[in-house]
Amino acid sequence: MRTRKPTPVRVLACGAIDRGDDGAALRALRLVPAATRRRWRVEEVGQLSAEQLIGDPSDMRRVVIDCVAGLTPGAITELPLAELPELEAASGATSSHALGPGQAVALAAALGAVGQRDWFIGIGGSSFGSGSGLTPAVEGALDEFARRLVAVAEER
Amino acid sequence: MHTGTPQDGDLHFEVGQLTRVEGEGSLDLRVAADGTVAAQLRIFEAPRYFERLVVGRTPDEVIDIVARICGICPVAYQMSAVHAFEHLLEVEIDPAVRLLRRLLYCGEWIESHALHIFLLHAPDFLGYPSALEMAHDHLELVSRGLSMKKLGNRIVAIVGARAIHPLSVRVGGFSRAPRAQEFDELYSPLETAITEAEATVKWAASLDTPPSDREPRLVSLRHPGEYPMSDGRIVSSDGIDLSPDDWRSAFHEVQVPWSHALQASAADGVPYLLGPTARVALAADQLHPRAAAALKATRISPEALRRNVFHSIVARAVELLHALAEAADIVASYAPPARPASAWKPKAGVAAWATEAPRGLLFHRYKLDAKGIVRGAQIVPPTSQNQAAIEHDLALFAPAVLHLPHDEATRRMEQLIRSYDPCISCATHFLQLKIEHDR
Numbered sequence: 001m002r003t004r005k006p007t008p009v010r011v012l013a014c015g016a017i018d019r020g021d022d023g024a025a026l027r028a029l030r031l032v033p034a035a036t037r038r039r040w041r042v043e044e045v046g047q048l049s050a051e052q053l054i055g056d057p058s059d060m061r062r063v064v065i066d067c068v069a070g071l072t073p074g075a076i077t078e079l080p081l082a083e084l085p086e087l088e089a090a091s092g093a094t095s096s097h098a099l100g101p102g103q104a105v106a107l108a109a110a111l112g113a114v115g116q117r118d119w120f121i122g123i124g125g126s127s128f129g130s131g132s133g134l135t136p137a138v139e140g141a142l143d144e145f146a147r148r149l150v151a152v153a154e155e156r
Numbered sequence: 157m158h159t160g161t162p163q164d165g166d167l168h169f170e171v172g173q174l175t176r177v178e179g180e181g182s183l184d185l186r187v188a189a190d191g192t193v194a195a196q197l198r199i200f201e202a203p204r205y206f207e208r209l210v211v212g213r214t215p216d217e218v219i220d221i222v223a224r225i226c227g228i229c230p231v232a233y234q235m236s237a238v239h240a241f242e243h244l245l246e247v248e249i250d251p252a253v254r255l256l257r258r259l260l261y262c263g264e265w266i267e268s269h270a271l272h273i274f275l276l277h278a279p280d281f282l283g284y285p286s287a288l289e290m291a292h293d294h295l296e297l298v299s300r301g302l303s304m305k306k307l308g309n310r311i312v313a314i315v316g317a318r319a320i321h322p323l324s325v326r327v328g329g330f331s332r333a334p335r336a337q338e339f340d341e342l343y344s345p346l347e348t349a350i351t352e353a354e355a356t357v358k359w360a361a362s363l364d365t366p367p368s369d370r371e372p373r374l375v376s377l378r379h380p381g382e383y384p385m386s387d388g389r390i391v392s393s394d395g396i397d398l399s400p401d402d403w404r405s406a407f408h409e410v411q412v413p414w415s416h417a418l419q420a421s422a423a424d425g426v427p428y429l430l431g432p433t434a435r436v437a438l439a440a441d442q443l444h445p446r447a448a449a450a451l452k453a454t455r456i457s458p459e460a461l462r463r464n465v466f467h468s469i470v471a472r473a474v475e476l477l478h479a480l481a482e483a484a485d486i487v488a489s490y491a492p493p494a495r496p497a498s499a500w501k502p503k504a505g506v507a508a509w510a511t512e513a514p515r516g517l518l519f520h521r522y523k524l525d526a527k528g529i530v531r532g533a534q535i536v537p538p539t540s541q542n543q544a545a546i547e548h549d550l551a552l553f554a555p556a557v558l559h560l561p562h563d564e565a566t567r568r569m570e571q572l573i574r575s576y577d578p579c580i581s582c583a584t585h586f587l588q589l590k591i592e593h594d595r
Binding site for chain 1: 227287288291292295298299302303305306309320321
């Protein structure tokens with residue numbers, strides 16, 4: 001009997017741990033069992049940028065996790081990474097300092113660097129102040145955020 | 157945009173939000189009845205108070221805090237701070253540590269210059285509103301830019317422990333020096349990138365640049381044996397020659413009512429230009445041989461490079477090549493330092509130094525007490541120093557484009573502003589364009 005070769009997984013966790021709900025993805029990652037995490041290539045990327053999505057093997061599944069302003073705090077959304085630009089445009093969130101995550105994905109997609117295997121999981125957040133912790137709504141949804149990450153990354 | 161305010165007889169031109177620059181600001185132009193133009197770069201991003209945040213902190217804490225001023229050029233802030241402290245504290249630096257710091261700076265120049273050339277400035281020359289639209293027609297160009305940016309980030313991550321806001325720089329050296337094997341992954345990408353950067357210089361020189369002619373005062377570091385980064389003397393095209401801790405003897409900061417960012421000014425009030433054009437003009441003889449050869453092959457004269465503001469993309473491409481070639485040389489010869497950091501003892505006094513951020517000279521000055529705690533700070537980023545030159549050049553350039561439809565005039569003036577690669581986030585943090593005409 002032949003065993004199916006597992007799909008390589010790369011998790012790109014966005015956000016800053018010391019900026020309130022912006023640290024939700026990094027905190028959720030800590031809730032994932034170490035044995036599961038070891039199967040993945042995990043990177044804390046701060047803010048997602050287009051170059052982070054280029055150069056990966058085509059069979060790799062990339063899962064981007066982040067906290068999203070504009071969603072109901074604590075609400076979790078998952079969608080193909082290629083659809084993130086639409087979510088970002090709908091939320092009205094833009095940055096004058098850099099490409100937003102959705103714009104970064106759109107740029108990478110224009111280069112053919114975003115595939116059908118790639119997913120985005122976001123959790124709504126409301127407070128992004130320096131030095132603050134998670135808001136209760138995000139704290140309460142963190143276990144579910146981590147569970148959804150594992151399910152998407154492991155194709156369960 | 158508003159054009160014309162008949163009540164006061166002014167013609168008023170307003171660019172609401174500068175795009176493809178780092179930060180937030182606007183531009184107001186007032187055109188007098190005699191045709192003279194006054195430009196005001198309105199930087200309204202909130203002050204960030206970093207000079208106060210570092211008070212009460214130790215030098216090593218300051219190095220980590222000032223890295224947070226900018227996500228594009230954190231290394232520059234670390235380098236100016238660490239050199240200032242080490243100069244005061246008379247710390248002797250291992251030559252291998254010094255090379256490692258140059259490699260770290262090369263990494264930052266690569267990611268910053270690649271970002272600006274390919275993603276922020278190229279769309280101006282090729283007629284696209286953004287890199288995203290440009291990518292559909294110029295896939296190879298955008299891909300090249302992203303690959304180079306990724307490589308620059310990777311260098312910073314290996315040396316600095318993190319690509320953005322690196323962590324490893326310490327007074328005396330680094331908290332950890334990489335093992336030589338950690339650079340193995342860089343050899344092949346650097347060689348590829350050097351070849352692509354040579355093509356980039358040629359491409360940048362082939363771009364159709366708008367006419368522009370001015371004689372800027374250029375200021376940069378200059379070192380007798382290397383291209384300016386962290387050492388040398390502050391020199392200008394008209395004879396300024398200062399130690400890098402002595403910036404305040406020739407320059408000072410002033411508050412203008414229309415900007416949250418302090419503007420820096422020379423003692424005589426004449427604006428001055430920092431950055432790639434200044435460095436290439438003042439230190440062309442120190443360029444890496446491959447960068448010097450690529451610049452020579454463009455057949456752009458040193459005078460044209462200096463006088464046409466839009467040729468800054470060529471100067472930036474030359475520096476991109478320089479940084480890649482120097483990084484390759486350092487990586488190839490790298491041997492870890494015996495110790496990652498030299499010991500030091502606190503001392504009261506004034507710590508000051510200037511290094512070359514990707515956008516130009518970055519000056520830091522700290523007052524330390526006997527325990528080595530910072531009691532006062534002054535940080536003068538390159539965009540603060542370039543503001544007056546940007547306003548001066550806009551006033552010169554505007555009459556040539558004000559007759560154009562508003563969108564086109566705005567695009568041309570934004571292109572000029574982007575030639576400086578301004579980082580408003582650093583300067584506090586740009587473009588609304590507002591024009592007023594006196595009739």
